[in-house]
Amino acid sequence: MAIEFKLPEVSEGVTSVDVAEIRVKEGDVIEAGAIICEVETDKAVAEIPCPHAGRITRLLISSGMSISPGTTILEIETANAGAAAAAPAKPAAPAAAAPTPPPAAPAATAAPAAPATAPTASAPFEFRLPEVSEGVAKVDVASVAVKVGDTIAKGAVVCEVETDKAVAEIPSPVAGKVTAVHVSAGSSMKIGDLLLTIEAVGSTAAAPVVAPAAQAPVTPAAPPIAAPAAPAAAPAAATGSDAGPPAPAGPATRRLARKLGVNLRQVKGSAAGGRITIEDIEAFVRERMTQPAVPAAAAAAPGFGIVQAAPLPDFSRFGPVEKQPMNKIFRTAASNLHAAWVTIPHVTQHDLADITELETARRKYVKANPNAPKITMTAIIIKAVVQALKAFPNFNSSVDMASGELVIKQYYHIGVAVDTPNGLVVPVIRNCDQKNILQVAAELAEIAGRARDRKLKAEDMQGGTFTITNLGGIGGTAFTPIVNYPEVAILGMSRTLNHLILENGQLAERQMLPLSLSYDHRAINGADAARFIVKLSGSLTNFLELF
Numbered sequence: 001m002a003i004e005f006k007l008p009e010v011s012e013g014v015t016s017v018d019v020a021e022i023r024v025k026e027g028d029v030i031e032a033g034a035i036i037c038e039v040e041t042d043k044a045v046a047e048i049p050c051p052h053a054g055r056i057t058r059l060l061i062s063s064g065m066s067i068s069p070g071t072t073i074l075e076i077e078t079a080n081a082g083a084a085a086a087a088p089a090k091p092a093a094p095a096a097a098a099p100t101p102p103p104a105a106p107a108a109t110a111a112p113a114a115p116a117t118a119p120t121a122s123a124p125f126e127f128r129l130p131e132v133s134e135g136v137a138k139v140d141v142a143s144v145a146v147k148v149g150d151t152i153a154k155g156a157v158v159c160e161v162e163t164d165k166a167v168a169e170i171p172s173p174v175a176g177k178v179t180a181v182h183v184s185a186g187s188s189m190k191i192g193d194l195l196l197t198i199e200a201v202g203s204t205a206a207a208p209v210v211a212p213a214a215q216a217p218v219t220p221a222a223p224p225i226a227a228p229a230a231p232a233a234a235p236a237a238a239t240g241s242d243a244g245p246p247a248p249a250g251p252a253t254r255r256l257a258r259k260l261g262v263n264l265r266q267v268k269g270s271a272a273g274g275r276i277t278i279e280d281i282e283a284f285v286r287e288r289m290t291q292p293a294v295p296a297a298a299a300a301a302p303g304f305g306i307v308q309a310a311p312l313p314d315f316s317r318f319g320p321v322e323k324q325p326m327n328k329i330f331r332t333a334a335s336n337l338h339a340a341w342v343t344i345p346h347v348t349q350h351d352l353a354d355i356t357e358l359e360t361a362r363r364k365y366v367k368a369n370p371n372a373p374k375i376t377m378t379a380i381i382i383k384a385v386v387q388a389l390k391a392f393p394n395f396n397s398s399v400d401m402a403s404g405e406l407v408i409k410q411y412y413h414i415g416v417a418v419d420t421p422n423g424l425v426v427p428v429i430r431n432c433d434q435k436n437i438l439q440v441a442a443e444l445a446e447i448a449g450r451a452r453d454r455k456l457k458a459e460d461m462q463g464g465t466f467t468i469t470n471l472g473g474i475g476g477t478a479f480t481p482i483v484n485y486p487e488v489a490i491l492g493m494s495r496t497l498n499h500l501i502l503e504n505g506q507l508a509e510r511q512m513l514p515l516s517l518s519y520d521h522r523a524i525n526g527a528d529a530a531r532f533i534v535k536l537s538g539s540l541t542n543f544l545e546l547f
């Protein structure tokens with residue numbers, strides 16, 4: 001009997017990952033610690049090793065699939081699996097002969113055919129996704145109606161799946177107790193993928209009980225459907241709040257809501273368990289259209305009105321189009337940036353720092369020390385930022401609106417935005433105040449390389465107190481970076497420019513570095529922002545104090 005290997009916890013707080021790459025296949029013999037797959041979290045890629053050695057008998061995931069910690073990844077036959085499995089096999093026989101089924105047998109003599117298809121008593125039954133419709137090879141899981149421990153009847157709906165054009169309910173072919181759920185809402189599946197493991201109702205005397213058990217689903221089946229109903233209580237969020245669990249709705253309904261700019265938490269669901277349907281969305285929109293128009297400023301607030309973005313036209317009417325799915329990193333970054341932009345009152349302060357002497361000295365050092373860590377302008381800026389943060393502690397803080405406090409950190413962990421082929425990530429260099437420029441430069445090069453190779457861990461991107469983003473290698477003279485919540489400030493660097501400066505009546509050519517400081521106006525006032533950027537510029541001009 002094979003051992004089930006389930007997805008372990010990837011990182012604290014991570015509840016869902018995307019399968020990026022699978023490195024094994026069914027039939028492979030692997031060693032303990034062999035990498036099974038790579039999974040992608042919001043901001044990093046993690047390798048998943050298998051703690052068991054043996055032969056892979058079943059592979060239950062596929063690339064692109066979304067899974068949660070605890071989902072079964074594969075089944076593996078190990079050297080001692082047989083001995084371990086033998087113990088549970090023995091109680092299975094007594095379960096078949098258990099005295100409990102006989103009293104139920106007389107209640108259902110009308111179902112003689114059931115024993116032919118019913119599994120052995122207490123035997124685990126693996127329920128795989130059946131064919132949904134002709135020609136359909138892949139579906140999205142819209143909702144899961146059962147959970148581990150639920151007792152279900154034959155024919156009870158265990159999940160809803162969405163094809164390209166329809167939503168289908170998937171009934172269970174057997175009655176029994178759910179011992180494992182291998183899918184989650186939002187994941188993609190192929191026909192034949194494992195849905196559930198069920199401890200099926202026994203055959204012989206127990207099998208005919210399936211008929212009266214048809215009444216049991218009304219009792220057990222209600223809890224599974226009622227479980228998602230908890231989110232329906234989130235219409236407590238009908239005020240427009242985005243707090244709490246997500247509103248229950250299928251992918252097609254969510255797509256329509258996004259298209260129309262509808263906040264699902266404001267919609268009351270009419271289906272079982274408070275589930276929101278397409279008809280509910282349409283009715284909600286019709287109702288809002290008959291109400292007085294919401295002021296533009298109010299409509300911009302998240303969840304205030306239904307119009308958060310104008311619906312897109314059908315671009316294919318104007319010419320050929322191509323749709324490219326956004327990866328998880330891109331989707332998460334987009335969501336976080338939008339949340340930061342609408343919740344933080346941004347102000348941006350611009351300045352030019354004279355780095356003429358600094359750049360000359362930097363180039364000389366790099367040329368004279370080719371084997372030393374390369375000192376980049378970003379590494380120098382990190383040290384200059386730390387000095388400015390010490391002078392202005394509010395910039396090294398977070399705003400706690402719930403308690404009405406400013407949380408000022410006594411450590412200096414600087415995040416550096418890195419542009420990768422898979423999206424923007426912000427690895428963090430810790431305790432920059434305790435490191436010299438060479439140490440910072442070496443760590444910056446190492447962590448940026450890991451970011452581009454998708455080797456960052458989740459903890460590599462946590463705990464930052466201030467962020468730097470450098471677009472100087474690309475171009476531009478200024479921009480408005482978005483604060484990386486829950487931080488309160490971010491510094492943008494643009495391309496160095498040569499300016500003619502009038503000094504003591506004489507024109508002089510100077511190298512000027514454009515700096516753009518965005519900050520949270522709740523924590524920082526304009527005067528302090530001006531002082532901060534002047535301090536920063538002065539540190540770059542009088543750079544010897546940084547070394």
